[in-house]
Amino acid sequence: MKHLAVEARPAIALVLILFGIVSPARSLAASPGSETNPAFLFQELTTLDPHSPANLNRLAKCADLAANADKKQSQAEKKLARHSDDLKNLPATELKKLFTDDSPKYEARAISTIQRLSQESLQAHDARVRAARETDISEVQASLRNGRQPLVPENLGFFTTWIYFFKNLSGRIGHGTSLAADLAGTGDPGGDGGRRDPLPSSFWTRPPAISGENLYAGFGRDQLPRLEKSLCEYSGPKVSSGTHAGFDVECNGRRFKIKFGEEHSEPFTARIFYALGYHIDPTDYAPQVKVRYDRRLFREFHLRKPLPMGITPLGIRVWTVQLQTHYDPFAFITSAVFKDGRSISGVALKQMLFKDPTLSHPEDFPDNFRPEFEAALDYLVTAPVNVQPREGPTQSIGSWEFGGLDHENRRELRGAGLLAAWLAWFDSRADNTKLRIERHTDDVQLLHFIADLGGGLGAGTGWFSPRGENPNDFTWTFTAPEIIRGPGRMTTPFRIEHFRPTVPTPAFAAMTVDDARWMARLIGQLTENQLRAALIASGYDNAAARLYLEKLISRRDRMVRDLKLENEIPLLRPRGQDRQLNYDPAADGPFAAIDPAGMKIFARESSRIISAGRLKFSRTR
Numbered sequence: 044m045k046h047l048a049v050e051a052r053p054a055i056a057l058v059l060i061l062f063g064i065v066s067p068a069r070s071l072a073a074s075p076g077s078e079t080n081p082a083f084l085f086q087e088l089t090t091l092d093p094h095s096p097a098n099l100n101r102l103a104k105c106a107d108l109a110a111n112a113d114k115k116q117s118q119a120e121k122k123l124a125r126h127s128d129d130l131k132n133l134p135a136t137e138l139k140k141l142f143t144d145d146s147p148k149y150e151a152r153a154i155s156t157i158q159r160l161s162q163e164s165l166q167a168h169d170a171r172v173r174a175a176r177e178t179d180i181s182e183v184q185a186s187l188r189n190g191r192q193p194l195v196p197e198n199l200g201f202f203t204t205w206i207y208f209f210k211n212l213s214g215r216i217g218h219g220t221s222l223a224a225d226l227a228g229t230g231d232p233g234g235d236g237g238r239r240d241p242l243p244s245s246f247w248t249r250p251p252a253i254s255g256e257n258l259y260a261g262f263g264r265d266q267l268p269r270l271e272k273s274l275c276e277y278s279g280p281k282v283s284s285g286t287h288a289g290f291d292v293e294c295n296g297r298r299f300k301i302k303f304g305e306e307h308s309e310p311f312t313a314r315i316f317y318a319l320g321y322h323i324d325p326t327d328y329a330p331q332v333k334v335r336y337d338r339r340l341f342r343e344f345h346l347r348k349p350l351p352m353g354i355t356p357l358g359i360r361v362w363t364v365q366l367q368t369h370y371d372p373f374a375f376i377t378s379a380v381f382k383d384g385r386s387i388s389g390v391a392l393k394q395m396l397f398k399d400p401t402l403s404h405p406e407d408f409p410d411n412f413r414p415e416f417e418a419a420l421d422y423l424v425t426a427p428v429n430v431q432p433r434e435g436p437t438q439s440i441g442s443w444e445f446g447g448l449d450h451e452n453r454r455e456l457r458g459a460g461l462l463a464a465w466l467a468w469f470d471s472r473a474d475n476t477k478l479r480i481e482r483h484t485d486d487v488q489l490l491h492f493i494a495d496l497g498g499g500l501g502a503g504t505g506w507f508s509p510r511g512e513n514p515n516d517f518t519w520t521f522t523a524p525e526i527i528r529g530p531g532r533m534t535t536p537f538r539i540e541h542f543r544p545t546v547p548t549p550a551f552a553a554m555t556v557d558d559a560r561w562m563a564r565l566i567g568q569l570t571e572n573q574l575r576a577a578l579i580a581s582g583y584d585n586a587a588a589r590l591y592l593e594k595l596i597s598r599r600d601r602m603v604r605d606l607k608l609e610n611e612i613p614l615l616r617p618r619g620q621d622r623q624l625n626y627d628p629a630a631d632g633p634f635a636a637i638d639p640a641g642m643k644i645f646a647r648e649s650s651r652i653i654s655a656g657r658l659k660f661s662r663t664r
Contacts, residue, residue, distance in 0.1 A: 081109065084105050084108055084109040085109070085187070085191075087101065087102075087105045088102065088105050088106060088109060088154060088157060088184065088187065089184045089187045089188050090184070091105075093160075093161070093164070093177040093180035093181060093184075094177050096165065099161045099164055099165050099177075100161075100165065102157055102158075102161045102180065103157075103158050103161040103162055103165070106154045106155065106157045106158030106161065107158060109154045110151070110154060110155065110158070130339055130342070130343070131337070131338040131339045131342055131409065132409040133342075133409070134409070135342075135345075135407045135408075138342065138343060138346060139346060142280060142282050142343070142346045143282055143346060143348060149190070149438075149439045149440050149441055150187060150190065150441075152438060152439070152440045152480070153183050153186060153187050153440035153441050154187075156183050156440055156480060156487055157180055157183050157184070159485075159487050160176050160179050160180045160183070160487055161176075161180065163176050163487070164176035164177055164180070178448075179487065179489050181448055182443065182448060182478060182489055183440060183441065183478065183489070185441075185443065185444070185447060185448060186440060186441025186442055186443055186478040187441055189441060189442045189443070189444060189473045189474075190441050190442065192473075194284050194350060194472075194474055197351075197352065197353060215543075215547075215551075215552045216460050216464060216539045216542065216543070216544065216548070216551040216552060216554060217460065217461075217537070217538060217539045217551070217552075217554045217555075217556075217559060218552055218553075218554075219457065219552065219553035219554050219555040219558070220555065221452070221553070221555070222236065222555075222557075223241065223452055223453060223454035223457060223555075223557075223558060224449060224452035224453070225241045225242045225244065225452070225453050225454060225455075226239045226240070226241060226242070226454060227239060227240050227241065227242050228240075235557070235560065236555075236557035236560075237556070237557040237558070237559070237560025237561040237563075237564065238560075238561070238564075239454075239561070240454075240561075241453060241454040241455045244453070244455065244491075245322075245488075245489045245490050245491050246321070246322070246453060246455050246456060246491045247320045247321055247322075247455035248320050249320055250318060250319065250320050253318055253319065253565060253568035253569060254568050254569070254570050254573070256318040256573065257576075257638075257639045258314050258315075258318060258573045258574075258576045258577040258580070259576040259577070259579065259580045259636070259638050259639070259644060260580070261310075261313070261314040261317065261318075261325065261327075261577070261580060262313075262314070262317050262323065262325040263317075264325070267327065267580055268325075268327055268430070270294055270299065270327070270329045270332055270430050271329050271330055271331050271332060271333070273294040273295055273333070274294075274333050274334075274335060274422060275292035275293060275294040275299075275332060275333060275334050275335065276292060276293045276294075276334070276335050276337070277290065277291075277292060277334055277335065277337040277339055277340045278290075278291040278292050278293045278298055278433075279291045279343070280339075280343035280344065280346040280347075281300070281302075281346070281347055282346050282347060282348065283347060283348060284347065284348040284350060284367075284474060285302070285347065285495070286304075286347075286350075286366070286367060286368060287302050287303055287304030287305065287429075287497075288302075288303045288304070288344065288347075288368075288370045288372070288375060289301050289302040289303055289304075289428075290340060290343070290344065291433055292332065292334055297432065297433075297434070298432070298433035298434050299430050299431065299432055299433055300430070300431045300432075300433050301332060301425070301428045301429075301430060302428060302429040302430075302431070303370075303375050303425075303426065303428055303429075304429065304497065305429055305497030305498070305511070305512060306328050306329075306427050306428055306429040306582060307328060307500075307512060307581045307582050307583055307587075308496075308497055308498075308499050308500040308501070308511050308512040308581075309326050309429055309495070309496050309497035310326045310327050310328045310429065310580065310581040310582070311500065311577050311578060311580075311581040311583075311591075312466050312468055312496040312497070312499050312500065313325075313326040313496045314326075314577045314580070314581070315462070315466060315569070315577065316459075316462065316493060316496060318569065318573070319462060319562075319565045319566070320455075320565070321455075321459070321493055322479075322490050322491060322492040322493070323492065323493060323496070324431050324432065324435060324492065324494060325431065325432055325435075326429060326430070326431050326496070327429075327430045327431075327580070328427065328428075328429065328430070328580065328581050328582030329427065329428050329429075329430045329582075330427050330582065330647075331377065331424050331425055331426070331427065331428075332424075332425045332428055332430070333380075333422050333423070333424055333425075334422060334423050334425065335421070335422050335423075336379070336417065336420040336421060336422055336423055338409075338412060338417060340372070340423070341372050341373075341406035342406055342407070342409070344370065344372040344406065345369055345370075345404070345407075347367055348367070349365065349367050350365070350366035350367045351363050351364070351365055351366070352364045352366060369404070371393075371404075372406060373389045373390065373392060373393040374389070375389070375425055375426050376389030376392060376423050376424070376425060376426070377389055377424050377425065377426050378392075378423075378424045379391075379392040379420055379422075379423050379424070380420075380421050380422050380423075380424065381419050381420060381421055382419060382420070382421045383419070386424075392423075393405070395413075395416055396412060396413060396416055396417070397411045397412060397413065398410075398411050398412075398413060399411055427582060429497070436481060436482055437479035437480060437481055437482060437490055437492070438479060438480060438482055439477045439478065439479055439494075440478050440479065440480055441477075441478045442473045442474055442475075442476045442477055442478060443473065443476050443477075443478045443491050444473045444476070445459075445471055445548045445549055445550040445551065446547075446548070446549030446550060447549075450549070450550055451549035451550045451552070451553045452553065453550065454558055454561060456550035457550050457551070457553055457554040457555070457558040458554065458558045458559070458561050458562035458565075459550065459551070459562070460539075460548070460550060460551030460552075460554045460558075460559075460562075461539075461554065461558070461559045461562040461563065461566075461602075462562055462565075462566065463499075463542075463544070463551065464503065464521050464522075464539050464542040465521060465566060465595075465598055465599065465602065466499045466500060467499045467500055467501060467502070467503035467511065467517060467518075467521070467541075467542060468496055468498060468499035468500075468511075469498050469499065469503055469504075469511070469542070469543065469544050469545050470495065470497070470498030470499075470511075470544075470545055471544045471545070471546065471548045471551065472545065472546050474495075475493065475494055475495035475496075475498075476491065476492065476493055476494055477491075477492040477493075477494040478490075478491060478492075479491075479492050497511065497512075498511045498545075499511045499512075500512055500513070500514070500517055500591065501513035501514075501516045501517055502516040502517075503517075503518065503521065503541050503542035503543065504541060504542060504543045514587050514590045514591050514594070514658050515590075515657050515658050517591065517594050518541045518594070518598075519594055519597045519598065519601075519620065519622055520540070520541070520597065520598055520601045521539060521540055521541050521542055521598050521601075521602070522537065522538070522539060522540065522598075522601055522602045522605040522606070523537070523538050523539075523540050523605060524537060524604065524605040525537045525605075536556065537556050537559065537605055537606060556606070559606060560606050560608065563602055563603060563606050563608055563612070564608070564611075564612065566599060566602070567599070567603060567608070567611075567612035569599075571592070571596065571615055572636050572637055574592055574595055574596070575588070575592060575634070575635070575636035576636040576637075576638065576644065578591055578592060578634075578636075578646065579634070579635075579636055579644050579645065579646045582647060583646055583647065584646055584647040584648065584649035584651055585626075585628035585633050585634040585645075585646045585647065585648060585649065585651075586626060586628060586634075586649065586651040586652050586653050586658055587649075587651065587658060588634045588646040589624075589626050589634050589653060590624070590626075590653050590656075590657075590658055592634075593616075593620055593621075593624060594620075596615045596616050596620065597616065597619075597620040597622075599615065600614045600615060600616055600617075600619075600620075621656075622656045623655050623656050624653050624655075624656050625652075625653060625654055625655065626652060626653040627652045627653075627661070628648070628652070629661075633645045633646060633648070634646040
């Protein structure tokens, strides 16, 4: 064992270390010359226990070595190269190499963070400060490990298919029995453990006044951004593993992420999570975005990280499934405007832009474009989009999970399970979270963000992957009350129904009734007008907004009753909901709310109505 070549077999060495067969120090001694090997340095950085002065010194040294080992090309040089005009004519294979082959840039930030935290811990005289820094190092180490994990099974065979299937079925919620470990205060003499907040943390901060939050603008802002009024410049491709198409733009000196998908559900869900105290990036609906014509927008449309999964029924790969969809970029362009003011549809643009538009993906071939036609184009107009700022006050150093490092025993993460169930947000995977640090400061302050809240407001359960963004699939209730059957008979506890996260989420599973009551008290502070304003800001049309509002209130009121809080939290519909609701905006008036300035705001118009509690198109459209 002592001759194990760590630089040749880093994965084997990591397994041996994790199972205690070989210690990190012994592995290092057994591998002369491995200190400069990136794989070995990564292993050391992510597995050394920071609760030891010797390991802290080693972590600081490894971080310094890792930083020096990655100086083939500076980030500034890469950024400059990626904005070169020459990119529009690069072959598709060269584009993929340029944008996807280098290691994630957050790893360099995470390694630098470990170095700084290690030094701060070594220099700390206060034991509490030292312990906090060591805990922070463990968080960063876990984020680095998460980043190297495959998002989907690399191979799916006969047995692994069933393992994966049952693993997803095990996404239970609300089965906890132990007290959360991070509670403030000494508890309620009356025995209601749901009144205690968690201690201050990097996951959650109690809002000063939930009912006073502006959910139309959202995210602590005074007004709603209007990106559709600007003319933006194409900035770069989407290179993440997200399955929705998109790209980056620069508007008025700021960069934004444009995502085609979840353009309604994510802005709404993000507003609610933010209002209740969680760290969330501003996310908005835009009916369109105008982007100055740039060939690169089409050439770089397919650079999201591939998600291949091998089918291996007998241990031999017989087929590879590509889970990353190869979209037609012209399907997301509603019109193209010429410099002389003329406009054509996205379909017509595809036919006129290429010498041969019948190719499978004509935009992949630089010589297929017609330069004389391009010279006459001014800008493109997109379909409705989900918009997020690209550069905020924080930057990512990886992701975090709802389990491990005692996360499952945090009240704020357990309670998030009830909030997720209320909104049917099922996509609680680690790649939808972000561990962040503040920009431009020497003080390391970790912040745990939830970065993608788009999977919700639809079916809360489903095989492998539920579908969100569908008001007809969004159920009227999601909780069931405790059932007391009398002496000697089993009591059925309060429970969550019609909801299951797509992956096992330990904090959600560990949620107790007290944790649920704590979150219910936060949800109960949201007003009906706030829900209306958030739905309008998220771009829902009149009928969809009305149906969502009634179902959200129905789910809220039933939750309050089932948790026995109706004497504390007023019901918004004390007489119950009409599940056979009929609503025609043309006859009954538009869906409206009052903004903080006292002005009426209205939902989008469309030809949809509600008939017998279901969203339908009007017969008179």
